[in-house]
Amino acid sequence: MRSLFEWVDALPSSIALRESLNAYPTMLTIHVVSMCLFAGLIAYWDMRLIGFTLKKVPVSNIPTRLFPWALTGYGINLITGALLLYSQPMRYYGNFYFWAKMALMLVAGINMFWFHYATYKSVQAWDQGREIPLNARLAGVVSLVLWAAVVVTGRMMAYSGLMPGWWNNLNIGA
Amino acid sequence: MLQSFFEWMQGLPFSAWMLEETWASPIIQCAHLVALVGFAGAVLVVDMRLLGRGLIKTPLNQLAREMDRWMIWSFVALFVTGAPQVLSTALKQYYSPFFWWKIQIIVIGLLFNFTIRRRVAFAEEGTLGHWPKVVGFLSIGIWTSVSVYARLIGLLS
Numbered sequence: 001m002r003s004l005f006e007w008v009d010a011l012p013s014s015i016a017l018r019e020s021l022n023a024y025p026t027m028l029t030i031h032v033v034s035m036c037l038f039a040g041l042i043a044y045w046d047m048r049l050i051g052f053t054l055k056k057v058p059v060s061n062i063p064t065r066l067f068p069w070a071l072t073g074y075g076i077n078l079i080t081g082a083l084l085l086y087s088q089p090m091r092y093y094g095n096f097y098f099w100a101k102m103a104l105m106l107v108a109g110i111n112m113f114w115f116h117y118a119t120y121k122s123v124q125a126w127d128q129g130r131e132i133p134l135n136a137r138l139a140g141v142v143s144l145v146l147w148a149a150v151v152v153t154g155r156m157m158a159y160s161g162l163m164p165g166w167w168n169n170l171n172i173g174a
Numbered sequence: 175m176l177q178s179f180f181e182w183m184q185g186l187p188f189s190a191w192m193l194e195e196t197w198a199s200p201i202i203q204c205a206h207l208v209a210l211v212g213f214a215g216a217v218l219v220v221d222m223r224l225l226g227r228g229l230i231k232t233p234l235n236q237l238a239r240e241m242d243r244w245m246i247w248s249f250v251a252l253f254v255t256g257a258p259q260v261l262s263t264a265l266k267q268y269y270s271p272f273f274w275w276k277i278q279i280i281v282i283g284l285l286f287n288f289t290i291r292r293r294v295a296f297a298e299e300g301t302l303g304h305w306p307k308v309v310g311f312l313s314i315g316i317w318t319s320v321s322v323y324a325r326l327i328g329l330l331s
Contacts, residue, residue: 025329032325033318040215044244054219054240057232065229069222151211152204159200 005089017087024087031080035154037073039147041066046147049140051132058128059136063120094173096163101153108146115139177268184264192262199262202255209251210321216245217317220295224310234306238295245287272330276323283316 008014017023045062048054054062085092092098119135126132156162183189192198220241222228229237260267267273294302294309 025326028329029322029325033321036211036214036321037218039211040213040218042215043211044215044219053244054229054232054237056236056240057229061229061231065227065231066219066222069218069228148208148211151207155204155207156200162196162200 002093005093008086008089014086014089017083024084027080027083027087031077031084034073034076034080035151038070038077039073039151041070041073042147043144045070046140046144049132049136050144051137056128059132060123060127090173091160092157095157095160096167097153097156097159101150101157104146104150104153108143108150111139111142111146115143180264180268183261186261188258189262189264192258199259202258206252206255206259209248209255212248213245213252214317214321216241216248217313220245221310221313224291224295224306224313226307234299235296238292242292267327270327270330272323272326276320276327279316279319279323283313283320286312286316 044053045066048057048059048062115136119133119139122133126136192202219228220234220238223230223232223234223237260273291309291313294306
């Protein structure tokens with residue numbers, strides 16, 4: 001894995017991105033704005049499942065009407081995130097929060113697919129005016145917590161001096 | 175006058191504590207970002223509806239009233255988590271053009287929201303012609319600009 005990151009780090013296009021004055025601020029700014037689009041809409045979907053808000057909106061309306069926008073935000077977020085990683089792979093390789101963020105995104109994705117292919121199939125029975133099943137509410141809580149943690153670990157990536165002691169002892173970035 | 179106010183803020187014991195306490199700044203920045211997501215979602219759900227997208231089967235005024243409290247409370251959270259950051263880096267903010275642009279656009283955004291946007295979003299649907307689309311477009315533009323300038327304070331100041 002390390003040799004892959006080192007190989008990318010040495011690529012001329014990675015160096016060009018890294019040395020560009022405007023590339024990093026531009027990519028990071030688009031990354032944050034697209035995060036607002038994606039995470040902002042997903043947060044209200046999760047809160048609808050939990051029963052915090054939008055109770056008069058049928059549950060099935062949200063994936064149909066809001067997910068295309070949320071996924072557009074996610075797509076832009078993934079592209080800019082990949083470019084940020086491509087431009088400074090060795091900066092992120094030894095960063096605990098980077099790997100924590102990747103792991104959290106993976107778990108959030110699994111939770112999303114599990115919900116979609118299991119619990120959501122019965123949505124017609126609890127679409128509106130009925131109590132949302134415990135499984136769906138739990139999936140909402142898990143999703144809300146996981147995406148908040150993704151946002152937090154993403155921000156913490158800038159604090160390379162605040163990584164856990166046990167991680168530093170592994171000397172991964174050395 | 176304004177510069178001495180920012181120098182006073184920078185010199186406060188709280189500002190020194192924020193800079194000295196290792197975890198204070200990261201925790202507040204993370205909370206600020208989570209609040210931003212909450213705010214952005216509440217704004218977008220209504221703005222997309224104003225643009226004729228998103229939750230079009232739900233009446234606009236019902237959606238706007240429901241999202242209003244989320245928008246206000248997440249803005250309060252943004253302010254509560256943003257103010258300590260301004261206090262602890264007051265002089266950096268003072269000399270950053272992005273900070274001043276951000277503040278100006280926030281003021282415009284708040285005035286716009288509590289006057290025009292609210293009036294249009296709470297109005298009976300179908301009575302305002304193309305205005306909802308114009309208002310939704312402007313609202314997205316205003317708050318996107320705020321988050322862009324906010325990000326640039328940290329990156330280019």
